[in-house]
Structures are given as C-alpha cells and as structure tokens.
Amino acid sequence: MSITENLKHVKNTLPAHVTLVAVSKTKPNEDIVEAYEAGQRVFGENKIQEMTDKYEALPKDIKWHMIGHVQRNKVKYMAPFVSLIHGVDSFRLLEEINKQAKRNNRVIECLLQMFIAEEDTKFGLDEAELLEILSSEEFAGLKNIKVVGLMGMATFTDNQTQVKKEFTQLSNIFAMCKERYGTKDNLDLNIVSMGMSNDYPLAIECGSTMVRIGSNIFGSRNY
Numbered sequence: 415m416s417i418t419e420n421l422k423h424v425k426n427t428l429p430a431h432v433t434l435v436a437v438s439k440t441k442p443n444e445d446i447v448e449a450y451e452a453g454q455r456v457f458g459e460n461k462i463q464e465m466t467d468k469y470e471a472l473p474k475d476i477k478w479h480m481i482g483h484v485q486r487n488k489v490k491y492m493a494p495f496v497s498l499i500h501g502v503d504s505f506r507l508l509e510e511i512n513k514q515a516k517r518n519n520r521v522i523e524c525l526l527q528m529f530i531a532e533e534d535t536k537f538g539l540d541e542a543e544l545l546e547i548l549s550s551e552e553f554a555g556l557k558n559i560k561v562v563g564l565m566g567m568a569t570f571t572d573n574q575t576q577v578k579k580e581f582t583q584l585s586n587i588f589a590m591c592k593e594r595y596g597t598k599d600n601l602d603l604n605i606v607s608m609g610m611s612n613d614y615p616l617a618i619e620c621g622s623t624m625v626r627i628g629s630n631i632f633g634s635r636n637y
C-alpha cells in the first residue's frame with residue numbers, strides 16, 4: 415500500500431479528538447511530501463539535526479514535533495520553528511527551552527515526558543518529579559514555554575494487560591494534575607501523547623489525545 419493509502423487507513427481509525435503525528439524519522443523528504451499532499455500537516459522527528467534539515471527543505475506550514483530525547487545544547491537549532499516538544503524530562507531542559515524561545519521571541523509548547531514503562535531504557539519523570547516541577551516557583555517564572563500536556567511510552571511487549579496498566583497510569587496522572595493545577599499562563603494541560611503503531615488503539619481507549627505513528631504510515635524503518 416502507498417503512503418497515501420496507509421495514511422487514509424490510519425486516519426479512518428482515529429476519533430475526531432485525537433491528533434495524528436506522522437512520525438517521519440529516517441524517511442526521505444519525498445515520503446513526507448506524499449503525506450503532505452494527502453493532507454497531513456503534523457510530522458514527528460526524533461533527531462534535531464534531521465528535523466532542522468527537513469524543516470528547511472519542506473513546506474513552511476508543516477508543524478514539526480520533536481518526539482525524541484532532547485540534548486540541552488541542541489535546543490537552539492529547533493527553537494525558531496519547532497511546534498511541540500514531546501520529550502521534556504527535566505526542569506533544566508525546560509529552562510533551556512524557555513531561554514531559547516525567548517531569544518526567538520516566541521512561546522514554545524512542551525509536553526512533560528513521564529516514565530511509565532517497566533524498561534529502564536526509556537526516559538521520563540516519575541510522579542514526584544512531575545509534581546515538584548509543576549509546583550515550583552521557578553516553573554511559574556518561565557514565560558516562554560507552555561506545558562500543554564504529558565507524553566509517555568509503554569513497555570514494548572505483547573502483554574496488553576501490562577500496556578493498558580501503563581497507559582491508564584499516565585491518564586490518571588494527567589487528570590490529577592489538570593485538577594490540581596488548573597490553567598495558568600504557562601500551563602494548560604490538554605494533550606495526552608501516547609500510542610504508536612503497535613499500541614495506539616489501546617492508548618486511545620485509555621485516554622490518549624495524540625498518537626505518534628510511523629511504520630503504519632511510512633513502512634518499516636531501515637536504520
């Protein structure tokens with residue numbers, strides 16, 4: 415099946431309130447153009463250099479989401495254009511994003527990445543660290559970022575009970591924070607980014623509002 419057909423198929427399975435991030439990492443610009451011509455505008459990349467090259471080459475109304483682990487010294491390269499950063503996993507990173515956003519005279523939207531999996535290969539905050547960030551005075555002082563939700567990755571396993579437990583945990587933390595912190599200048603929790611090609615229907619069942627799908631659209635990746 416073509417990218418256009420794959421995209422149509424995936425979109426047909428998504429409820430209207432769920433945003434699709436088409437994960438184009440490692441894929442050539444022609445593939446992104448095909449998805450773009452089929453109407454897709456939100457793309458996800460996991461390397462800042464690759465995303466910046468693609469941003470420069472491709473139509474300017476594309477919304478670029480950084481879904482990978484972010485190194486603080488590279489934030490400056492994406493700060494002029496990035497639309498949403500999913501993988502924010504420390505206060506120091508948030509501070510750096512705020513600094514670079516200010517230099518570019520903009521507010522950058524971020525998701526805080528939560529560690530929900532049983533694998534220690536994945537990044538993210540635990541609940542206590544999340545609450546510490548959101549409650550801090552230092553956080554309140556960051557005017558050039560806006561935390562708009564949470565992101566998480568489930569354990570890579572066929573065990574649906576396990577995956578469901580992890581997604582539900584993220585959903586519950588999200589609901590608790592939304593209730594506890596409400597809306598502020600730099601905090602407006604409305605996105606739960608969870609679900610990839612192999613687990614997104616379950617993620618949606620558990621409350622996801624944003625899915626990050628690569629291989630089901632672009633085919634498997636050759637690294």
Ligand SMILES: *Cc1c(COP(=O)(O)O)cnc(C)c1O
Nearest residue numbers: 437460481610611626627628629
């Ligand atoms: C690669 C990647 C995805 C997409 O994975 P697929 O299995 O190809 O859908 C989603 N989220 C993150 C963080 C990724 O790195």
